[in-house]
Every structure is written in structure tokens, then in C-alpha cells.
Amino acid sequence: MKRVIRGLLVVGLAVFMVSGWAIAKEPIKIGMLADKTGGLAAYGYSHEKVLKAAVKKINEEGGIVGRPVRLYVEDTESKPSVGALKFRKLVETHGVDFVIDSNSSGIAIACAPVAKELKTPYFPSAGATEISGEKGNRYVFQPCTNVREECKGAASFAVKNIAKKWVTVVVNYAWGWSNEKEFKKYVEQKGGKVLKSIRVPLGTSDWLPYLRKIPREAEAVYFANFGSDFLSFIRDLYAVRPDIKKLGAVYVLSAQDPAKLGPAGEGLYCITSYPTRLEGLNTEYNRKYRSLIGVDPEGLEIGIGKRFVLAYDWAVWESMFLIKAAIERSGWRSRKDTSKVIEALEGMKFKESVEFPQGSGYIRAEDHLAIVDLYIEQIVGGKLKVAARIPAAKGAYPPIVDRTKESF
Known part of the structure; x- marks a missing residue:
């Protein structure tokens, strides 16, 4: 046994x-x-x-x-x-x-x-x-x-360094709506004012009918679009308001060559969570990361x-x-x-x-x-430069929910 x-x-x-x-x-x-x-x-x-x-x-x-x-x-x-x-x-x-x-x-x-x-x-x-x-x-x-984190973090910079009277122009879907809502909330908390909010359908090629609605007294535009929408927007904005200052949401300059935007893009600001060019975050770790993913110091794909x-x-x-x-x-x-x-x-x-x-x-x-930290980039002389680094604490806001109380 x-x-x-x-x-x-x-x-x-x-x-x-x-x-x-x-x-x-x-x-x-x-x-x-x-x-x-x-x-x-x-x-x-x-x-x-x-x-x-x-x-x-x-x-x-x-x-x-x-x-x-x-x-x-x-x-x-x-x-x-x-x-x-x-x-x-x-x-x-x-x-x-x-x-x-x-x-x-x-x-x-x-x-x-x-x-x-x-x-x-x-x-x-x-x-x-x-x-x-x-x-x-x-x-x-x-x-x-x-988006809330990004807009809250950038709001103080926007009012102090760019303008006080704003208009928002966003693509008409969830990401755009979030940017419209959050930018207005936080820029007005910092003493700025959003005079008008404009939504444009995704994939619009002619932005002029929408951009003509921008009030004359608006000093700056906060915009959320990307890709072909961005190119149409920046072209038509320069046609109707070449004087207006510009701040873009995260993504807006993704895969764009700032030098090719010419006068329409010069001086444009953009929120980002990661600098496009290595000089904006030139650390040992970031250099290694970019090497591993095959991206050079200018943000170009190696090879x-x-x-x-x-x-x-x-x-x-x-x-x-x-x-x-x-x-x-x-x-x-x-x-x-x-x-x-x-x-x-x-x-x-x-x-x-x-x-x-x-x-x-x-x-x-x-x-x-x-x-995490955020950054503000700006097109200067056709190149993206980091204009400000925003500590994580400035973007943090009280949690909307508490997931830890939810069951599995």
C-alpha cells in the first residue's frame, strides 16, 4: 500500500x-x-x-x-x-x-x-x-x-504666451469634440475666452466656408485635425486670416514636414507628449529607443x-x-x-x-x-523646436471615476 x-x-x-x-x-x-x-x-x-x-x-x-x-x-x-x-x-x-x-x-x-x-x-x-x-x-x-490632460496642461501657456481671445476649430467626431470642450474649459479658467466653436466634417477638402465664420476679434485659433484635413485647414486659414496665431492639439503635425508648410505654418504651436526631434528630449534612453524603432534625430524613418x-x-x-x-x-x-x-x-x-x-x-x-509630462512645440524657421516642457502635475486633474471599486 x-x-x-x-x-x-x-x-x-x-x-x-x-x-x-x-x-x-x-x-x-x-x-x-x-x-x-x-x-x-x-x-x-x-x-x-x-x-x-x-x-x-x-x-x-x-x-x-x-x-x-x-x-x-x-x-x-x-x-x-x-x-x-x-x-x-x-x-x-x-x-x-x-x-x-x-x-x-x-x-x-x-x-x-x-x-x-x-x-x-x-x-x-x-x-x-x-x-x-x-x-x-x-x-x-x-x-x-x-485630451483633458493635454488641454489643462497647455492652457496656462496658451493664455500667457499666445493670446487671450480664441476660436476653436475641430474635426466633427469624438476626438475633436473632446478638444473643443476641454480647451474652452481650461483656457477660460486661466483668463482667456473662446469666442466661437466651429466643427468641420472629417475629410473636408474646402475649409473656407467654415473658417470665414471666425470672428474678427479672435486673436488665435485652437484646432484639432490631422493628415489631409490639416493641410486643407492650414492652407485655407492662411487665405482668410494670415495674421491669426495657431495652437494645435496632439497629432496635428504628425508626419508633416514643417518646412513644406511655408509661411502658413511658420510660428504655429502644437501640444505634444513626445518631441518630434531628438534635441527636444536628448537623453540616453530616448536615443536608444529611437535607434531600436529606426528613427533618426530629425524624426525620419532610417533607411x-x-x-x-x-x-x-x-x-x-x-x-x-x-x-x-x-x-x-x-x-x-x-x-x-x-x-x-x-x-x-x-x-x-x-x-x-x-x-x-x-x-x-x-x-x-x-x-x-x-x-506624464507634456511639451509645446513651435515651428521656427521651418523646424520644430520645443517651446516649453509642462510638468505632469500641471496636466493632472481629479479622476472622473474610480475603477478600483469595480468588480472583475
Whole structure:
């Protein structure tokens, strides 16, 4: 009888060791919602390249707790309905453990309830305030700065250094609405005044009918658009109000060559969470990061020579390392441990490093928002220069929600 018991114990121990070894070698599956086609294709291209570089770095250094990372990429087509379907495909078909990205606030908001339903941590690099507010949930983290944070941080600079009488001009969807609302709130708190708010449909080629509505007494325009919309806007604005000062939201100059904008762009200010040119954040860690993702000091893709979309690339990169740190701290082994990894992320602090090249900061426990520094860039002589660095504390605002009180 004793021999039988000992034999069963040996067999049990062997099974335990084999299953433990299997888990240890099983890949950690990361899903990516890349905006590979459609209006955000330039962002999808850069974000995918950056995340692949992060995964490569981790795997070359031994993986996460000895396990390799495997990346699965699906194209959102820059559409919220497609993004939500692809999120489900990543989890239900590919079996991913975590999902990173989409640069679209509309896609992020559409995916948030799916993340909760499928109990899958989600890290969109999109700026709408609602993502870390009423449209989010305990499974959603916002690893980049959001519009409220950006507008609050920039408001004082805008009133003191640019103008007091403003007009807002934004593209007519979630990201634009957030910028319109938050800029008005915070610039008026600092003593400025928004005289008029103008919304323009996405993809508009002729902005003149809208820009002619700008009041004569307006001294400056705060605008939120990008890509072809930005080029149409800046051309037509110069035609009707060449004198007006300009401050753009995060993204507006992504992939644009400031020198080619000519007089229409000269003097333009822009909020950013990451300087385009290396001289704006010339640290050992940022130099290494840019080398790993293949971007030169001027913001051009090495070997290709085209402008790389850098706006929230750092947040895609850092999302991968936040996941890595949370797995290591929580003892996560599989999806059944998801609650542990979420609790590890809530309130997580990180120090400036190659893994966190944008700078030191933390993930606020209550609303899962990244609290980090901001910058104001300006086009001077056809080149982007950092005009101001804004400490994280100036952009931070009281949390809208408390996710830590939500059940899993």
C-alpha cells in the first residue's frame, strides 16, 4: 500500500512539473489592433513597427518570466465597428491575453465593452478623455496622455504666451469634440475666452466656408485635425486670416514636414507628449529607443527617409513594458490571473529608462490614465523646436471615476 501511495505521489509530482514547465514555455500572446488601412494608416504603420520592436527586444532578452511573447496583428481599417470585431477575433480566435492599440478614440470606445465582456486588459493609444472616464472600465488602460490632460496642461501657456481671445476649430467626431470642450474649459479658467466653436466634417477638402465664420476679434485659433484635413485647414486659414496665431492639439503635425508648410505654418504651436526631434528630449534612453524603432534625430524613418508618425508611438512601446512589469510583479501565469495583473497596473510607477523613454510617470489607480509630462512645440524657421516642457502635475486633474471599486 505504501509503495502504491509513493508511486502516486511520484506520478503526481511529475505531472505537476511537466505542466509547470509547459506553462513556463507557453508564449504570452499579445494582440494588436493596428489601423493599417483607412484614414489612420500612417499611424497604424508606425505603431505596428514600434510594437514589433518592443516584442523583439523582450524576446531577445529572455522573454517575460522565461516565456516568449507572440504578437498577433489585426487591421481595424480605421473603423470602430471593424475594430470591435477584430478585438473579438484576437481573443476568441487567436487566444490573446492582452490587446494593445488603435489610435482612434472611436475604435477604443467601441472596444471597451468588448474588453470587459471578454475579461481582456486593453491598452488603446487614443486621446479621448472618455476612455479613462465614463466610456472605460476596469479592463481598459489609457497609457498615453488624454485630451483633458493635454488641454489643462497647455492652457496656462496658451493664455500667457499666445493670446487671450480664441476660436476653436475641430474635426466633427469624438476626438475633436473632446478638444473643443476641454480647451474652452481650461483656457477660460486661466483668463482667456473662446469666442466661437466651429466643427468641420472629417475629410473636408474646402475649409473656407467654415473658417470665414471666425470672428474678427479672435486673436488665435485652437484646432484639432490631422493628415489631409490639416493641410486643407492650414492652407485655407492662411487665405482668410494670415495674421491669426495657431495652437494645435496632439497629432496635428504628425508626419508633416514643417518646412513644406511655408509661411502658413511658420510660428504655429502644437501640444505634444513626445518631441518630434531628438534635441527636444536628448537623453540616453530616448536615443536608444529611437535607434531600436529606426528613427533618426530629425524624426525620419532610417533607411526610408520619410517622416515617421511619432505622436503616441511611445505609448504603444511603453504599453508592452507595462504589461511585462505587471506580469512579473503579480505572478500572472494565465488568463485566470487577469485580476492580479490589473491590480498590479493600478497605481504602477515607472522610471525613465529605455523601456519608458518618454519619462518617469505613473498609471493612476482610479481611472487608469498615464500621468506624464507634456511639451509645446513651435515651428521656427521651418523646424520644430520645443517651446516649453509642462510638468505632469500641471496636466493632472481629479479622476472622473474610480475603477478600483469595480468588480472583475
